[in-house]
Amino acid sequence: MLTIQYIRENTKEMIEALKVKNFDAQEISIKIIEADDKRRAVQKELDDISAAANNLAKEIGALIKSGKTEQANAAKQQTNEYKEKSKELSKLLDDVNNELHTLIVQIPNIPHASVPKGHSAADNLIVRKGNEGKFSKEGKVPHWEVTEKYDLIDFELGNKLTGAGFPVYKGKGAKLQRALISFFLDEAEAAGYLEVQPPIVVNEASGFGTGQLPDKEGQMYHVGIDNLYLIPTAEVPVTNIYRDVILKAEDFPIKNTAYTPCFRREAGSYGKDVRGLNRLHQFDKVEIVQIEHPEKSYETLEKMVAHVESLVQKLGLEYRIVKLCGGDMSFTSALTYDFEVYAAGQDKWLEVSSVSNFEAYQANRLKLRYKEKGEKKTVLAHTLNGSALALPRIVASILEGYQMPDGSIKIPDVLVPYTKFDSIS
Template sequence: MLQVAFIRENKEDVIKRLAKRNIDAAPMIEEVIVLDEARRQLQTQLDNTLAESNTLSKEIGNLFKSGKAAEANDLKEKTTQLKEDSKRLGDDLNTKAEALIDLLYKIPNVPHESVPNGTSEADNKEIYSEGDIPKLHEAALPHWELAKKYDIIDFELGNKITGAGFPVYKGKGARLQRALIAYFLDKNTAAGYTEYQLPLLVNETSGFGTGQLPDKEGQMYHVGADNLYLIPTAEVPGTNIFRGDLLSESELPLSITGYTPCFRREAGSYGAHVRGLNRLHQFDKVEIIRVEHPENSYKAFEGMIEHVKDILKELKLPYRILKLCGADVTFASALTYDFEVFSTAQDRWLEISSVSNFETFQANRLKLRFKNQDGKTQLCHTLNGSSLALPRVLAGILENYQTEDGIEIPEVLIPYTGFAKI
């Protein structure tokens, strides 16, 4: 959530940067300033009314002590009116404050100045690529056919148990899935991230804290009886660990990692491009999350990028990095880089990780602050990244490592799988 003071002081710049998202934010920004001005005026009136009421109450007490009951009773009528005025002003103030918060919740983060303009994901900018795309044998198959051929993932069984988008991993497929999770967690903890096991359901406050709520696109699964939400990513419970915290500067940075299943409705996703593991309603992901000093957050961001690059180098998967344009950057993010692995059998790039810097946007919602050396309170910066999302990594391994007589396992994973080939 943007800070009102930031909006007031940088109105034109906020409108200009939000235009990168292809939205005309001017009406919303103007309304924020109008609501905030009204709120300030009501607060001043309420403070003055309460102060006058307190002064009269003391004067009435003194008059009664002095035996001047008639004068005291006259003033009591005035305090009655002041109390009514205070209640009315308080109600008006709450109404304006709620309207202001509701509006602020609807305004996305301002993109970083380096975010490119664009109208769709086609305008994302490739900034790095690494790895050679393997040449496969003539009978090479896409991963969903490989999964059936070697009996390692059963999409039809998942459909029987739950529905489309809920695959069942079997035998060496399940073992490979578990190996990837353990490998990712070990890489992250070796890099200094503290491992957490996190809840898979969160309350409404947590959803608002990281910007998943209000859920404009209807992508979260809602458990209505308890008003809880299945997590779309470990970012939500992980970042909310620090909600409401006032840290000391010496405690920064904070870095955590966690493995969770993730749940997304993926409403409106149809067609060949979502076959197999390409897009699921339930999938596994290992996340990295950082809470940083504002002066260090972009250095940390680059460190997270290098960390994910190192994992993909060890897996020996061809990949590229995209800087997302304004139209594709997420609601809460100021800057996002996407990692994509090349699926040789599908002849297309598959997104496997997003690394984002939210600057103070989430921290303002979370009231996540720190005290600097001067004793002043500042908002932290929050960052997160997939390290990594499993389905498309697994798809890339199955397709790129396939041979005529089986699927080889990346060397770095063999100690985790206990086998070198499927």
């Protein structure tokens, strides 16, 4: 969420900038400032009463000590008034704070100045293409035919065990998964990221910290008995490592990577786009997360994009990098690049990574701050993350693009040391 200070001090600029995200902040910003004014007034009043009550309590203490019990008792009478008033004001303050909070969390992050206007994916900006035209769609079949033919992934079996969207990977299918995970983690480590293995269920506070809660509650699997959530991405536990943390400026950049399964209910998605590996309820992903100094975060975003690009490049996939338009960006992001790889068998582009700078938006929820050397004041840090990479669609793209004339599948060279086989036939 944005800070109230920012909203107050940059109201006009904020309203203007949010138009890029097709968000009209005019009315809500007025309400917010009103609510904040009220909050300050009530807070002040409560503070004054508390101060008076504190003073009186001290006086009573002194009176009792010096044996003036009568005067002390008389003074006690007066405290009732304070008590009632402060109870009333505390309640009011809670209400005002809740109201203010409810309003503030409705405002999306401010898009970066370079974000194009637009309403849908059609308005996204293609910034770069790679391995263009490498894979012909001629003679290629969708990956779900390949996985069945070579018994790599069993979707039916997954239905039996769990339900749709929970496939079982078998034999070379399972090994390919494992190879990709190791490859991605090794690459991240080589790029300076510290590997972590976080829990894959998180509590409410973590869900709130990265913005999944309360709005996107329906997208997560919930373990009701313990009130825990299955993570939709490693971003949640990894970023929350730094919740309520005050860093030193010299700690930057903080670079973490994690492999985790991810769980998404994908409530409300149906139809042709969800076939095979295109959209699953459980999938594997290697995530990269950075905590960065505000002045460096955009430089860092570019580095993260370059890292992800090196992965698809090494895998030899045809890809394109798009800068999302305001309408297609997530609520919390200030700038997002998506990576799409070409799936020759479906003749479709599949999104395999999303790399974003959240600036201080998540950090404000997380209370993730830092201090400049010698400074007393804390400042919100910037958080960034990206998939590097999500597995299923990469697998789909490999299985479709690398189909050989004889119907076998060639394994990309960089993966062979991990898979220990160079083709599936």
